[in-house]
Amino acid sequence: MNLVQDKNTVPLLAAVNLSKSYRLPSKVVEVLKGASLEVREGECVAIIGRSGAGKSTLLHVLGGLDRPDAGEVFLRGQSLYALSPARRTRLRAQNVGFVFQAYHLLPEMDVTENVLLPAMAISRMGRAALRMRALELLDQVGLANRACHMPLELSGGEQQRVAIARALMNAPELLLADEPTGNLDRDTGCQILDLLFGLAHQSRLALVIVTHDAGVAARCGRVLEIEEGVMRPR
Numbered sequence: 001m002n003l004v005q006d007k008n009t010v011p012l013l014a015a016v017n018l019s020k021s022y023r024l025p026s027k028v029v030e031v032l033k034g035a036s037l038e039v040r041e042g043e044c045v046a047i048i049g050r051s052g053a054g055k056s057t058l059l060h061v062l063g064g065l066d067r068p069d070a071g072e073v074f075l076r077g078q079s080l081y082a083l084s085p086a087r088r089t090r091l092r093a094q095n096v097g098f099v100f101q102a103y104h105l106l107p108e109m110d111v112t113e114n115v116l117l118p119a120m121a122i123s124r125m126g127r128a129a130l131r132m133r134a135l136e137l138l139d140q141v142g143l144a145n146r147a148c149h150m151p152l153e154l155s156g157g158e159q160q161r162v163a164i165a166r167a168l169m170n171a172p173e174l175l176l177a178d179e180p181t182g183n184l185d186r187d188t189g190c191q192i193l194d195l196l197f198g199l200a201h202q203s204r205l206a207l208v209i210v211t212h213d214a215g216v217a218a219r220c221g222r223v224l225e226i227e228e229g230v231m232r233p234r
């Protein structure tokens with residue numbers, strides 16, 4: 001398939017019939033049972049659903065972090081799980097930003113190093129330029145004054161904003177964010193959403209945002225609910 005030629009017709013992200021279970025010693029927990037969705041360039045999609053419904057599981061599968069038992073995930077028409085792990089990691093690093101529900105900052109690196117980390121493997125920019133971009137992003141999330149701090153010296157909401165800056169470091173075309181404002185006060189949350197929706201508008205960044213916040217969902221163009229392992233429009 002010619003990915004460039006098909007850029008306007010092939011969705012940026014397509015998930016088809018995803019199934020995923022967790023196998024425990026005593027039982028199998030079925031989480032995804034044929035979940036499908038499509039996301040186009042610059043589109044903002046909210047994923048809602050009760051706690052334990054499978055939102056984080058879905059996001060990990062969409063981001064190429066966790067292989068589904070069945071079904072496929074396509075990024076610009078490329079089947080993610082058909083790739084070798086090394087090629088999948090590279091494609092993800094180049095195109096997808098991921099904000100984990102639990103942030104996952106590296107505790108032994110300072111804030112700036114955490115933000116520029118995703119660029120180290122793939123960027124041709126020199127270290128000074130990468131640092132500059134990381135500092136700009138930290139400024140955009142309101143953390144210019146925490147650039148040299150260690151993650152454990154930060155509040156939960158500050159760590160969450162570092163994770164958002166890190167996810168934007170490689171200027172992805174898709175951002176998968178797991179409750180990205182869950183730990184922020186209303187004003188700070190609004191500023192972060194303004195930043196993300198601004199990027200969606202100006203740079204055609206597609207957003208898939210998992211949220212329990214009706215206000216956040218209302219700002220997205222489309223809301224999907226995960227229920228009984230499948231996606232339903234709301």
Ligand SMILES: Nc1ncnc2c1ncn2[C@@H]1O[C@H](COP(=O)(O)OP(=O)(O)OP(=O)(O)O)[C@@H](O)[C@H]1O
Nearest residue numbers: 022029031049050051052053054055056057058101
């Ligand atoms: N590694 C795992 N091993 C076994 N079961 C798991 C694992 N991860 C998740 N689960 C189970 O899968 C289900 C879905 O979990 P998931 O984290 O995707 O839910 P969620 O919708 O993100 O919930 P929340 O809103 O609380 O973050 C839950 O019932 C959970 O107990």
Ligand SMILES: [Mg+2]
Nearest residue numbers: 055056057101
């Ligand atoms: Mg979750």
